[in-house]
Amino acid sequence: MKVTIIGAGPGDPDLITVKGLRALQEADVVMYTDSLVNDELIARAKPGATIHKSAGMALDEMVGIMIEAVREGKSVARVHTGDPSMYGAILEQIALLKKAGIGYEIIPGVSSVFAAAAALGAELTVPELTQTVILTRVEGRTPMPEREQLRDLAAHHSTLALYLSATLVKKVVNELLEAGWSENTPVGVVQRASWPDEIRVRTTLARLEEDMKAHGIRSHAMILAGWALDPALHDSDGHRSKLYDKTFTHRFRRGVKE
Secondary structure: OOEEEEEOEOOOOOOOOHHHHHHHHHOOEEEEOOOOOOHHHHOOOOOOOEEEEOOOOOHHHHHHHHHHHHHOOOOEEEEEOEOOOOOOOOHHHHHHHHHOOOOEEEEOOOOHHHHHHHHHOOOOOEOOOEOOEEEEEOOOOOOOOHHHOHHHHHOOOOEEEEEOOHHHHHHHHHHHHHOOOOOOOEEEEEEOOOOOOOEEEEEEOOOHHHHHHHOOOOOOEEEEEOHHHOHHHHHOOOOOOOOOOOOOOEOOEOOOOO
């Protein structure tokens, strides 16, 4: 028996992997982040499974329940929102499980960054425009390492995906402007991506704070910024991948000369 850490996806109960759903349905004990994970997903646990909500628990209590269950011969599903490797606070849980001699497995999930990009119809890596995506957050109550200040990361002018930053929009805007970003830089914001009450906002860096305030967005939002978010890309012939270009030769297809 072991603890299986499962990425539940961004909200839609169908956006869990087949492997993750199977582990959830086979578990004797399910512990989930009830402030973020959809209850409709947890309802798919097997009948008779013991369900624990972790939002109000401290680390020792939470991990203690998992350790006790495994020692009783029960399988445990620890269900996290999105993908547990991104701001999932799993490191400290794993450390205590290992200290207690408890095995664990991680099943990845769909991160909110990709659910937000899908909601906006955006490709975050656009040929000859940007081929890099930086996943980060702006500094708030949790300090950032000195070399990871947003203005320094933004100096690359690649696509930015900002987690946990909806309450610090003014700081986001200031840091990006300090990094030399244009006020006209396209920004997309998605609150509660893939949930029924999802809100999508397309704006610019100059209007970001105003538009988020107008839509009442202050939490559970992903901010995507950069020229890959420009909706005009859909209507032009520029910045197209060579992958499906009939003149482009690659390992699986010889290009045709025009």
